[in-house]
Amino acid sequence: MKVTLLLLLLIIFMCPPVQAAGIDLRCEELAEQMIKRLVDEGLLDISDAGRQRAQAISLELCAGAQDSAEQQHEEGKRTAIANWLFESAGGKPGNKRLRRLKR
Numbered sequence: 001m002k003v004t005l006l007l008l009l010l011i012i013f014m015c016p017p018v019q020a021a022g023i024d025l026r027c028e029e030l031a032e033q034m035i036k037r038l039v040d041e042g043l044l045d046i047s048d049a050g051r052q053r054a055q056a057i058s059l060e061l062c063a064g065a066q067d068s069a070e071q072q073h074e075e076g077k078r079t080a081i082a083n084w085l086f087e088s089a090g091g092k093p094g095n096k097r098l099r100r101l102k103r
Helices: 002-014 027-040 048-086 093-102
Strands: none
Touching: 027 048
C-alpha cells in the first residue's frame, strides 16, 4: 500500500502538468459578424470611425463573457474534483450502500 502510494506520488510529481486550453469565444470574428449583420439589416449606419468603436464595444462585451465562462468552467472543475475525491455530492444513492458493505 505504501509502495503504491509512493509510486503514484512519484509519477504525479515527475510528469509535467497538463493545462487545458482556455475557452475561446472567437470574439474578433463574432464582433465583426454582429456589426455586419446590423449594417446589412439597416439597424446600424455608421462611418469607419463608428464601425471601429462598435467593434471595440463588441470585443469588450465578448471579453467579459469569455472571462465569465472561464470562471464558471474553473468553478465547475473544482466542484467536480471535490465531488470525485471526497464524494460530497450528497445525492449519490449508492454511496451509503457501499459504505455499509465495506464494514
